[in-house]
Amino acid sequence: MLRQFSLLLLAALLISTPKSYATESTTENLPNFESSRADEIADYQLSRQFLRQLRVSTALRYDPLLINYLENLSYRLAFHSAVTMPNLQLILIPDRRINAFAVAGGVIGVNEGLILYAENESELAAVLGHELGHISQHHYARSQENSGKSTMLYLGALLASIAIASVNSDAGLALGMSAQAAMVQDQLAHSRQHEREADRIGMKTLVSAGFNPEAVPNFFSKMEKQARYVGLMPDFLLTHPISQERIADSTLRARQYKEKGRDNSLEYQLIRARLLAIMNQKDGHQVTALRQQLHDNPDNQPARLSLVFALMDKEDFASARTEIAVLLAKYPQRVDYIIASADIDLAENKPALALKTLQEALLLNPDSVSLSLYAARAATLNQQGKLSLIWLEPLSHSRQEDPIVWQALIEAYQQQLDGLGVLRARAEYEFLLGKGEKALKDLDQAIVMAKNNYSLMAKIEQRRADIQEIIALEKK
Numbered sequence: 001m002l003r004q005f006s007l008l009l010l011a012a013l014l015i016s017t018p019k020s021y022a023t024e025s026t027t028e029n030l031p032n033f034e035s036s037r038a039d040e041i042a043d044y045q046l047s048r049q050f051l052r053q054l055r056v057s058t059a060l061r062y063d064p065l066l067i068n069y070l071e072n073l074s075y076r077l078a079f080h081s082a083v084t085m086p087n088l089q090l091i092l093i094p095d096r097r098i099n100a101f102a103v104a105g106g107v108i109g110v111n112e113g114l115i116l117y118a119e120n121e122s123e124l125a126a127v128l129g130h131e132l133g134h135i136s137q138h139h140y141a142r143s144q145e146n147s148g149k150s151t152m153l154y155l156g157a158l159l160a161s162i163a164i165a166s167v168n169s170d171a172g173l174a175l176g177m178s179a180q181a182a183m184v185q186d187q188l189a190h191s192r193q194h195e196r197e198a199d200r201i202g203m204k205t206l207v208s209a210g211f212n213p214e215a216v217p218n219f220f221s222k223m224e225k226q227a228r229y230v231g232l233m234p235d236f237l238l239t240h241p242i243s244q245e246r247i248a249d250s251t252l253r254a255r256q257y258k259e260k261g262r263d264n265s266l267e268y269q270l271i272r273a274r275l276l277a278i279m280n281q282k283d284g285h286q287v288t289a290l291r292q293q294l295h296d297n298p299d300n301q302p303a304r305l306s307l308v309f310a311l312m313d314k315e316d317f318a319s320a321r322t323e324i325a326v327l328l329a330k331y332p333q334r335v336d337y338i339i340a341s342a343d344i345d346l347a348e349n350k351p352a353l354a355l356k357t358l359q360e361a362l363l364l365n366p367d368s369v370s371l372s373l374y375a376a377r378a379a380t381l382n383q384q385g386k387l388s389l390i391w392l393e394p395l396s397h398s399r400q401e402d403p404i405v406w407q408a409l410i411e412a413y414q415q416q417l418d419g420l421g422v423l424r425a426r427a428e429y430e431f432l433l434g435k436g437e438k439a440l441k442d443l444d445q446a447i448v449m450a451k452n453n454y455s456l457m458a459k460i461e462q463r464r465a466d467i468q469e470i471i472a473l474e475k476k
């Protein structure tokens with residue numbers, strides 16, 4: 001089993017200037033719902049509040065490579081959609097049901113089940129494109145006008161549905177929320193017209209981002225069959241009921257595109273192999289079967305990476321090293337392989353070895369977030385907290401809403417016996433995890449400790465005021 005970054009997540013930030021990824025409007029014959037700047041800020045704030053609350057109730061999966069992959073894919077799709085997404089936050093939910101959601105303001109959630117079930121990248125992209133279609137058409141806002149229910153109610157229902165599904169949610173919470181869960185369906189169930197719109201716009205986004213439109217009908221029929229024969233209802237179907245009509249519509253529409261685009265990418269296959277290992281999902285990936293596949297096709301990279309993880313799972317680290325060495329000899333700069341190699345070192349409790357590999361890789365690829373986070377982790381495990389700050393401090397600016405960065409900083413400052421550093425990092429971390437009051441207390445203490453450094457003290461006071469303002473707004 002791959003050793004996991006422990007999970008914790010979350011965000012501070014006042015409003016940074018949202019970058020607009022909107023391209024020309026792709027709506028045809030639809031009313032135009034231009035967002036005002038004020039709407040965008042309100043969406044941003046609500047989406048972040050949603051995320052903090054989600055982190056209170058639900059343990060999220062955190063893996064730097066997986067998150068990085070989902071970020072790249074989502075930015076690519078958002079760029080080709082009519083959605084204005086400031087600063088996307090991607091979350092991976094340890095839930096085996098097929099589902100994904102997008103919240104206006106820039107939060108995208110993906111269930112592990114979606115990746116498990118989507119055999120190629122275009123199928124995953126098809127679902128995300130559809131969700132972005134709902135956002136670009138302001139479907140939630142529109143339903144709200146129709147029914148008089150607020151966006152908060154929608155987000156609350158979404159939150160409840162995720163918490164109930166979550167492996168870590170406690171039974172009491174789930175029970176207490178069952179009434180709300182009933183409402184979820186009502187809230188999320190889109191009208192047929194909304195589904196059609198999101199399908200059409202989603203397919204445009206998919207094609208424009210270079211994917212094969214056939215992925216839409218293919219994935220729909222797959223889900224529909226699963227629901228029929230296995231009796232397992234993917235979550236996506238509850239909220240986005242699939243009818244024969246929808247499948248037929250999307251089949252026809254896909255045929256109209258001459259350019260077929262691509263179905264898959266090596267990136268997706270490698271990421272999927274990694275996720276299956278993390279989920280401890282064998283998926284026919286036993287050592288013998290994988291060796292046979294590699295005998296037939298020695299350059300089957302996803303199979304060899306799966307073999308590395310399968311061998312690690314059996315604690316056969318020597319063989320795992322042999323296999324990752326084969327991949328690295330041929331593709332020395334592929335981050336997936338460098339990190340898998342570090343995974344082996346860390347599983348064997350050899351952080352110094354991992355650190356050396358990662359530092360060398362960072363010389364060639366200094367901007368890689370995954371490599372930086374791994375290097376910082378290896379350094380801290382090797383009792384070199386000061387070294388890990390070289391990577392973590394820049395990340396705390398570029399990824400201010402990433403709780404894993406703050407969590408790593410807390411550990412690094414603790415090793416440095418830097419009490420003020422610990423308090424400031426912990427405050428950010430707590431705030432992102434929905435513990436705003438605790439964050440304020442830590443900042444109070446930090447202000448006292450910083451009293452001999454006026455400019456630092458002023459900075460911390462400002463941050464405290466910002467967080468307090470957000471908390472106060474949300475209490476209203």
Ligand SMILES: [Zn+2]
Pocket residue numbers: 130134190194195198239240
């Ligand atoms: Zn839908």
